[in-house]
Amino acid sequence: MFVALLFLLMVTAVAFSFLRDERPVTRILVYAGIAAAITLMAGLRPLGIDKDSLQYYSYYLGNFDDMVEPTFIFISETVRATLGDVQGIFIVYALLAIPLKCFVFTRLSKEYFLLLAVYMSHFLILHDMTQIRVGAAVAFIILGFYFMVQRRRWLTAALFAIAVFFHITAILAFLMLLFRNNDMKIWHRVVLAFAPCMAFASVLYNIDFISLIPFGFVQDKLMLYEEIKDKGLADVEQINIFNAAIMLKMMVYYVLLWKYDEVKAHCPYITLLLKIFALSYICLGVFNFIAVFAARISELFGFVEILMVPLLIHIIRPVWAARLLILIYVCGIFLIDVLYTQLLQI
Numbered sequence: 001m002f003v004a005l006l007f008l009l010m011v012t013a014v015a016f017s018f019l020r021d022e023r024p025v026t027r028i029l030v031y032a033g034i035a036a037a038i039t040l041m042a043g044l045r046p047l048g049i050d051k052d053s054l055q056y057y058s059y060y061l062g063n064f065d066d067m068v069e070p071t072f073i074f075i076s077e078t079v080r081a082t083l084g085d086v087q088g089i090f091i092v093y094a095l096l097a098i099p100l101k102c103f104v105f106t107r108l109s110k111e112y113f114l115l116l117a118v119y120m121s122h123f124l125i126l127h128d129m130t131q132i133r134v135g136a137a138v139a140f141i142i143l144g145f146y147f148m149v150q151r152r153r154w155l156t157a158a159l160f161a162i163a164v165f166f167h168i169t170a171i172l173a174f175l176m177l178l179f180r181n182n183d184m185k186i187w188h189r190v191v192l193a194f195a196p197c198m199a200f201a202s203v204l205y206n207i208d209f210i211s212l213i214p215f216g217f218v219q220d221k222l223m224l225y226e227e228i229k230d231k232g233l234a235d236v237e238q239i240n241i242f243n244a245a246i247m248l249k250m251m252v253y254y255v256l257l258w259k260y261d262e263v264k265a266h267c268p269y270i271t272l273l274l275k276i277f278a279l280s281y282i283c284l285g286v287f288n289f290i291a292v293f294a295a296r297i298s299e300l301f302g303f304v305e306i307l308m309v310p311l312l313i314h315i316i317r318p319v320w321a322a323r324l325l326i327l328i329y330v331c332g333i334f335l336i337d338v339l340y341t342q343l344l345q346i
Contacts, residue, residue, distance in 0.1 A: 199285030
């Protein structure tokens with residue numbers, strides 16, 4: 001029932017993207033209703049329906065380890081002292097992350113229903129219903145990206161700093177500040193076309209990149225991941241970088257890169273999206289020797305997929321066919337997460 005309701009809400013979001021002539025008030029109310037519904041679902045989800053909630057229950061009981069940020073310890077202990085129920089942790093993180101993300105979507109695109117659908121198909125499940133600390137960090141990163149588009153870089157940096165308090169790997173979000181939103185020349189596009197492919201090729205060579213990272217505490221975190229892998233305490237084998245979900249997302253990336261000039265007229269920050277997406281999949285390849293870390297970092301930057309997939313409506317004609325294709329895309333990603341990856345238990 002839980003998964004079916006989430007799927008229905010996702011399809012409803014795509015359906016409302018078709019209704020361009022609907023009254024603005026109606027659209028806003030429906031959008032807010034869906035956002036409120038998924039916030040409640042994430043906060044009140046049954047213990048054990050996702051892969052991480054039982055681990056969070058262990059943390060709630062006080063069994064913290066060296067990989068838990070102080071913010072989570074504070075929230076956990078506050079909830080235990082006041083509400084006395086682990087569900088309070090999920091509610092707090094859902095309220096911190098989901099409404100903020102949904103609000104920023106409306107600021108970044110007029111196609112906010114499509115953004116919401118793409119978000120619900122994967123990132124809602126992966127972050128806000130599973131890796132809730134990462135989910136909170138990504139909420140502030142997305143807000144930071146919004147101000148980055150406006151060239152308010154100091155505010156962006158401040159929001160990235162807040163994100164670090166929710167998950168230490170968010171320190172790598174500062175790499176995005178190196179990117180500019182200038183128009184790309186042909187050679188820029190060639191570099192972006194080959195960069196993910198070269199990173200994926202590096203998987204064949206077992207290169208250890210830990211020593212190249214300038215932040216000692218990030219190195220320590222990576223060493224913990226390596227120890228987990230070496231001791232066989234978790235399933236941290238290399239990611240299959242050619243799985244169906246990754247290939248679908250790479251197709252969207254290359255189509256947008258191919259149609260860059262056409263998309264640029266409708267999305268002035270497409271350059272940033274493409275650069276950040278490339279960084280996401282470079283990290284997936286470069287750090288594939290530590291699969292857990294590679295996946296975390298890739299998904300940290302991968303939030304741009306939420307903004308990229310809806311841009312297909314500016315390329316594919318007629319527009320209704322593009323919306324239908326996006327519906328098929330989000331349904332496919334959702335089913336992969338639920339049936340194959342099993343991020344949620346049916």
